[in-house]
Amino acid sequence: MHPIRKKRLTIVLFLVVGVSVAVALTTYALRQNINLFYDPSQIAAGEAPVDVRIRAGGMVQENSVIRDPESLQIEFTVTDFTSSVLMEYTGILPDLFAEGQGVVAMGRLDGNGRFVADQVLAKHDENYMSPEVNDVLEKAARIRASEGAGQVEKSAGY
Amino acid sequence: MYPELGQMALILALLLATLLAVVPLIGSLTGREHLQAFARPLSAGLFVFVALAFAVLAHAFMTDDFSVAYVANNSNSLLPWYYKFSAVWGGHEGSLLLWVLMLAGWTLAVAVFSRQLPPAMVAQVLSVMGMVTVGFLLFTVLTSNPFARILPNVPVDGADLNPLLQDFGLIIHPPMLYMGYVGFSVAFAFAIAALINGRLDAAWARWSRPWTTVAWSFLTLGVALGSWWAYYELGWGGWWFWDPVENASLLPWLSGTALMHSLAVTEKRGVFKSWTVLLAIVTFSLSLLGAFLVRSGVLTSVHAFASDPERGKFLLLLLAITVVSSLTLYAFRAPVVHARARYEGLSREVFLLMNNVLLVAATLLVLVGTLYPLVLDYLDMGRLSIGEPFFSLTFSPLAIAAGFLLGAGIFSRWKKTDGGWLGRKLLWPLAVSMLFTAAVLVGYGEFKPWAFAGIFSASWVAIATFLDLWEKSASRKGRLHGLRRQSRSYYGMVLGHLGMAIVMAGATVASNYGMERDVRMTLGDTAAVGDYQVVFVEMGNRRGANFTAEYGRFEILDSDGQLVSVQFPEKRQYLVQRSVMTEAAIDAGLFRDIFIAIGERVSDDAWAIRVQYKPLVRWLWLGAIFMAVGGFMAISDRRYRLRETVQKSVEPPAARDSEQTPGKPAGATS
Numbered sequence: 001m002h003p004i005r006k007k008r009l010t011i012v013l014f015l016v017v018g019v020s021v022a023v024a025l026t027t028y029a030l031r032q033n034i035n036l037f038y039d040p041s042q043i044a045a046g047e048a049p050v051d052v053r054i055r056a057g058g059m060v061q062e063n064s065v066i067r068d069p070e071s072l073q074i075e076f077t078v079t080d081f082t083s084s085v086l087m088e089y090t091g092i093l094p095d096l097f098a099e100g101q102g103v104v105a106m107g108r109l110d111g112n113g114r115f116v117a118d119q120v121l122a123k124h125d126e127n128y129m130s131p132e133v134n135d136v137l138e139k140a141a142r143i144r145a146s147e148g149a150g151q152v153e154k155s156a157g158y
Numbered sequence: 159m160y161p162e163l164g165q166m167a168l169i170l171a172l173l174l175a176t177l178l179a180v181v182p183l184i185g186s187l188t189g190r191e192h193l194q195a196f197a198r199p200l201s202a203g204l205f206v207f208v209a210l211a212f213a214v215l216a217h218a219f220m221t222d223d224f225s226v227a228y229v230a231n232n233s234n235s236l237l238p239w240y241y242k243f244s245a246v247w248g249g250h251e252g253s254l255l256l257w258v259l260m261l262a263g264w265t266l267a268v269a270v271f272s273r274q275l276p277p278a279m280v281a282q283v284l285s286v287m288g289m290v291t292v293g294f295l296l297f298t299v300l301t302s303n304p305f306a307r308i309l310p311n312v313p314v315d316g317a318d319l320n321p322l323l324q325d326f327g328l329i330i331h332p333p334m335l336y337m338g339y340v341g342f343s344v345a346f347a348f349a350i351a352a353l354i355n356g357r358l359d360a361a362w363a364r365w366s367r368p369w370t371t372v373a374w375s376f377l378t379l380g381v382a383l384g385s386w387w388a389y390y391e392l393g394w395g396g397w398w399f400w401d402p403v404e405n406a407s408l409l410p411w412l413s414g415t416a417l418m419h420s421l422a423v424t425e426k427r428g429v430f431k432s433w434t435v436l437l438a439i440v441t442f443s444l445s446l447l448g449a450f451l452v453r454s455g456v457l458t459s460v461h462a463f464a465s466d467p468e469r470g471k472f473l474l475l476l477l478a479i480t481v482v483s484s485l486t487l488y489a490f491r492a493p494v495v496h497a498r499a500r501y502e503g504l505s506r507e508v509f510l511l512m513n514n515v516l517l518v519a520a521t522l523l524v525l526v527g528t529l530y531p532l533v534l535d536y537l538d539m540g541r542l543s544i545g546e547p548f549f550s551l552t553f554s555p556l557a558i559a560a561g562f563l564l565g566a567g568i569f570s571r572w573k574k575t576d577g578g579w580l581g582r583k584l585l586w587p588l589a590v591s592m593l594f595t596a597a598v599l600v601g602y603g604e605f606k607p608w609a610f611a612g613i614f615s616a617s618w619v620a621i622a623t624f625l626d627l628w629e630k631s632a633s634r635k636g637r638l639h640g641l642r643r644q645s646r647s648y649y650g651m652v653l654g655h656l657g658m659a660i661v662m663a664g665a666t667v668a669s670n671y672g673m674e675r676d677v678r679m680t681l682g683d684t685a686a687v688g689d690y691q692v693v694f695v696e697m698g699n700r701r702g703a704n705f706t707a708e709y710g711r712f713e714i715l716d717s718d719g720q721l722v723s724v725q726f727p728e729k730r731q732y733l734v735q736r737s738v739m740t741e742a743a744i745d746a747g748l749f750r751d752i753f754i755a756i757g758e759r760v761s762d763d764a765w766a767i768r769v770q771y772k773p774l775v776r777w778l779w780l781g782a783i784f785m786a787v788g789g790f791m792a793i794s795d796r797r798y799r800l801r802e803t804v805q806k807s808v809e810p811p812a813a814r815d816s817e818q819t820p821g822k823p824a825g826a827t828s
Binding site for chain 2: 003004006007010011014015018019021022025026029030032033034035036037055067069070071072090091092093095096097106132135
């Protein structure tokens with residue numbers, strides 16, 4: 001083969017191999033590591049998979065935070081004001097975690113509808129509301145409005 | 159009065175930038191030298207007016223002029239003066255002005271340090287810089303005026319700078335990062351000018367190399383500073399979160415690294431020209447993409463500024479114009495250039511090509527991982543996030559492979575390398591790094607395949623680099639003479655590659671052998687982490703300039719019970735924004751950090767405490783410093799400043815190298 005063609009062929013081969021390895025790795029890794037977001041209503045309706053790492057979020061319900069006196073385990077309820085889900089977490093919570101505030105947690109649902117979180121994120125300044133939590137509350141408010149209960153609560157956080 | 163002056167200065171700068179974008183370019187296309195000669199004065203004028211605007215904004219901050227909305231939103235009279243100054247770039251408008259200032263600064267630098275370039279080339283490069291500046295100045299003036307006033311109800315005091323940003327890291331992290339981002343616009347301008355001319359030759363590569371290297375060095379420092387800042391200020395001990403904004407800074411770094419290496423090949427051997435130009439365009443576009451991600455409100459993170467759809471649209475438009483017009487130009491002009499030089503299947507060219515393939519693959523990975531959730535969300539196809547596991551799984555193998563290649567590539571020669579010879583050469587480094595890696599793993603007491611691969615790759619790079627230095631510096635007049643004879647660009651390369659080895663070692667060890675414990679502690683409790691004991695001694699209160707703090711006193715004891723150090727982590731309550739901040743305390747060391755942070759109070763007498771043992775975590779930033787110093791050293795090489803060299807290299811580049819017999823080292827490639 002002509003040396004220049006051979007050289008070009010090498011380059012093309014490198015590129016093809018490199019790109020396909022990258023694509024294969026990416027798709028494989030993506031399939032393993034995508035974390036879908038579910039809101040409390042979806043979880044209550046059983047739409048969220050059990051024992052798959054997902055994200056969930058909403059507002060921390062007032063007076064729902066219970067601490068274990070011996071360890072760093074904590075339980076709290078996250079709500080979209082239509083449904084709620086019980087979350088469990090062990091470890092240090094972010095500075096801005098508080099009742100009545102929005103949170104997004106990463107973790108798995110166990111068989112009993114409990115969400116075991118391995119990571120909890122709270123908003124990181126006063127003006128910021130995570131878009132997920134915002135969506136959750138808006139959606140829940142719309143549903144309540146369309147159900148025509150007559151009164152639409154104004155959810156905290158707006 | 160002053161703020162209006164600032165705004166006038168910005169508008170004048172915009173006019174000058176428009177002239178700069180048009181006049182010298184027309185001059186160079188029509189061959190009118192008097193029009194080309196406008197490029198340098200216009201660049202200087204542009205810089206003066208942007209600097210004036212910046213100075214006015216800084217003045218407004220220093221004098222607490224809260225009638226300026228941006229100052230009122232980002233400062234407070236209680237702030238110490240240095241944070242008032244750094245608050246200039248603590249929000250969207252001011253940081254954009256800093257960006258424009260850097261752009262004007264780089265333009266001026268090109269104008270000053272381009273005496274040896276042909277005037278037409280200078281005119282074109284400066285014109286392209288002018289076009290980029292027009293885009294950003296328009297953006298500033300139309301959507302993000304930092305001098306907008308709140309009149310007549312001037313606030314009594316400002317809303318304060320976000321406490322997260324009241325930190326030494328913020329003073330220097332954005333300027334370094336922007337120097338890098340914006341610096342790639344020079345490489346971009348050179349590429350566009352070369353495309354307009356149809357002159358993609360070794361001289362072009364030689365001119366753009368130092369600019370690319372400086373920008374890359376700044377970006378390296380900026381990214382490392384960001385990681386360091388996140389580590390001690392907000393990260394609870396993490397040093398890289400694969401947060402979209404961090405990725406936005408990593409993307410141009412990866413493609414910029416590829417660009418630097420491919421420029422080396424283009425300069426030395428006159429091949430890969432079209433590829434190099436494409437990389438220059440891509441790198442700058444990725445810098446713009448970063449600006450878009452951070453400033454459009456599509457992301458929510460510490461870095462994301464207040465969201466405003468108008469700004470996002472404008473930046474997207476700017477990005478689209480840049481990408482589409484430069485790629486169109488590329489499509490029409492790039493095929494014109496042909497490479498004449500030849501090289502074999504095993505040669506330094508091919509090693510550097512593989513380096514580029516890996517770096518581009520890594521860039522694509524990070525790009526996909528960053529944009530995929532955003533695109534899905536935009537198309538309303540659900541919210542999802544792609545976290546650290548994805549990036550670790552895909553990025554680590556690429557980094558390790560890049561290390562393997564680098565260690566072998568160091569010994570390779572231009573044009574043709576004998577496979578058997580290279581194999582024999584690599585035998586010793588292979589054996590030594592195997593043994594070394596095994597020893598390290600025994601030292602840490604646990605075998606992990608990823609740790610083995612990472613440490614092996616890092617030590618392989620380091621050993622190969624040293625061996626190459628050893629062989630190159632062999633001289634009949636003694637070792638010292640031989641070491642002195644090496645060029646600065648060679649030492650730059652050595653430092654850069656050692657830096658990469660250090661970063662890889664740090665990343666591998668810190669993530670594989672680090673220990674993290676969240677414990678509930680009352681006064682007098684002890685928590686063990688690694689070989690150390692951390693004793694919680696007392697809790698106290700103190701008052702800072704604009705915050706009150708609860709602090710803990712912790713004593714760190716080593717395995718013999720000897721006191722190593724006393725640490726005071728804090729929980730701060732900032733007075734103006736009423737926000738709580740965790741200030742970690744770190745006992746830093748070259749081989750390990752011990753990190754203590756106070757979490758929330760869990761009962762009357764107990765706190766949640768995070769203790770971490772982080773081996774080699776400092777190496778991450780140390781390695782980055784090595785890389786950046788290497789970059790600065792490389793550009794201080796005399797050959798970039800010699801008029802004769804430049805003229806010589808306009809001749810076919812193969813002429814010089816072909817005199818060397820194959821199989822003889824062809825010099826530095828950094």
